[in-house]
Amino acid sequence: MKKNLAVLISFGAALLLLFIGKPAGAQVIHSDVRNIAVVLDCSGSMHLRLPDGQSRIAVAKKVTADFIRRIGNGRNLTFVVYGLNPKLKCEDIQVVLPLTEVNDEVKDALVKFIGKLEPRGMTPLAKSMEIAGAELEKGGLDNLSMMVVVTDGMETCEGNPGAVADRLVSKLRLAGGGVDVIGLGVDPEEMAALKKLSRATFRVSKAEKAADLEKELKRIVDEQRRHEEELQKAREKLRMEAAARLKKAKAQSGPLEIALVWNNKNDLDLHVVPPSKEEIYYAHKRSKCGGEQDVDMNVEYSSATMTPVEHIVWKKKAPVGRYEVWVHHYKNHNPNLPDCKDPTHFIVTVQAKGEVKVFPNNLTFHGIDKSKKKVAEFTIGKDGNIRFGKKGLKKAPPPPAGLGWARPQLTSGSWFFRDVFRREDNSVAYRED
Secondary structure (H helix, E strand, O other), X not given: OOOOHHHHHHHHHHHXXXXXXXXXXXXXXXXXXXEEEEEEEOEHXXXXXXXXXXXXXXXXXXXXXXXXXXXXXXXXXXXXXXXXXXXXXXXXXXXXXXXXXXXXXXXXXXXXXXXXXXXXXXXXXHHHHHHHHHHHHOOOOOOEEEEEEEEOOOOOOXXXXXXXXXXXXXXXOEHHHOEEEEXXXXXXXXXXXXXXXXXOOEEEEEEOXXXXXXXXXXXXXXXXXXXXXXXXXXXXXXXXHHXXXXXXXXXXXXXXXXXXXXXXXXXXXXXXXXXXXXXXXXXXXXXXXXEEEEEOOOOOHHHOOOOOEEEEEEOOOXXXXXXXXXXXXXXXXXXXXXXXXXXXXXXXXXXXOOEEEEEEEEEOOOOHHHOEEEEEEEEEOOOOOEEEOOOOOOOXXXXXXXXXXXXXXXXXXXXXXXXXXXXXXXOEEEOOO
């Protein structure tokens, strides 16, 4: 597995362009991406020397640190590393930074941490992606997220990164509808193995030299931008058509209305879980708390339409409490037909007190039990006002007592900075050597 210095530096420059639309030093993210996950390979092969004498890890650390410095304050970042502790083998995955709203202090501490990375372990690529995805979920299902994986080789822990990417897309609103994996200077055999996993949700880029990588990453950036622009136009069209479709379907009105709108003949189903937990959907259309599904479409291909809509309504006051909105891709009637092509892009609209909130997303059919996604969450207060999303990201908890590495607790959300701790006022302190 060989890389060259120019290739990795080109990757860094392009990665910055992917998120930042201004020159170096400007701290503004140029896109709708709210949550960013970076997964970095620190397996033993990253110690190998490049032709100019620098190690792969030295260059990777510089590129990653530059990227982090340029993330605008207020965006959410999670940073996941694998391969630091060979004793942990395939469990050697560290959530260095749980999904956190970044500021200068957090970025400075993280950059210093990255400067001390020492690669020694294996390549649990699939599990690392899964853990990074769990962090992105904390940033809100309606927010646009992106995951970039930097690796110099193939999975060595018997995981399936492609299958993980499928699952992530079924949960998250990922930019471009998938995970971007950068395979830089990977030998032909391992690149062939990565390419076998390649699909719409697991996009693998290949570069043999610096110019190739620049061209490939420019294509990725342009396609991401074009993809989002096209989706935005389609979503706006759906939003404008939603009212007309509901009127045509003779949907009822009320103080709380939730609609699902899409543009093909696949059978998507709208599910709402109200505070009573009595799920409202096609098989249970009326709840004791007053919710009712009054429009359900595309059950059979023979009667399906290209302008479907589904609708759940409270005709009287909706109950106080927490609501979840799910969309289930129940059936792709015929994946070989253009009017059933996946992924199926859709919007969910939530209307209350005359205001409409739009949640865009997409689903691909992977089987009845694997094609359901939570799209929105909101709370109706005692005052009748509606609040969307979760309460917000929690502050990172204090690290374990003492300095040095803590035993990884992959789902705890703990800090794993070496020589980094929080003072009583919750500010970050860093011990210089």
